[in-house]
Amino acid sequence: MSNQLSTEVEKILPEDIINALQSGYRVFRGEQEHFDDMVKHGSSLLRKISQRFTPVQIIVGIAVLASVAVVAISKTAEALEDHDTQ
Incomplete structure (x- = not known):
């Protein structure tokens, strides 16, 4: 019998x-x-x-997600800045 x-x-x-x-x-x-839901x-x-x-693989995946998040936040900030200057 195995104990594994x-x-x-x-x-x-x-x-x-x-x-x-979400x-x-x-x-x-x-x-x-x-916040509690996000952590859970x-x-x-x-x-x-x-x-x-x-x-x-996990580290590479997290790095890719972080890169996408940075680009998305940058685009959002640019769009908000353009909207505010108009």
Whole structure:
């Protein structure tokens, strides 16, 4: 009889990603009451991701997401600045 623990890998569902993004967007907009939801959904998604990917893949994925976020924020800031000057 083996004493090895079997680890069940949870599937990453589209709802997991959507919930994490929605709560993150709400906190970004200033709705601080959604901060707990963002932490809960984000940590759940990160746990599931860590079961499926290697640490290097996770780091590269986070770097890509951060790059996209920086570009999106930059474009939003430019659009707001253009709107304010008109």
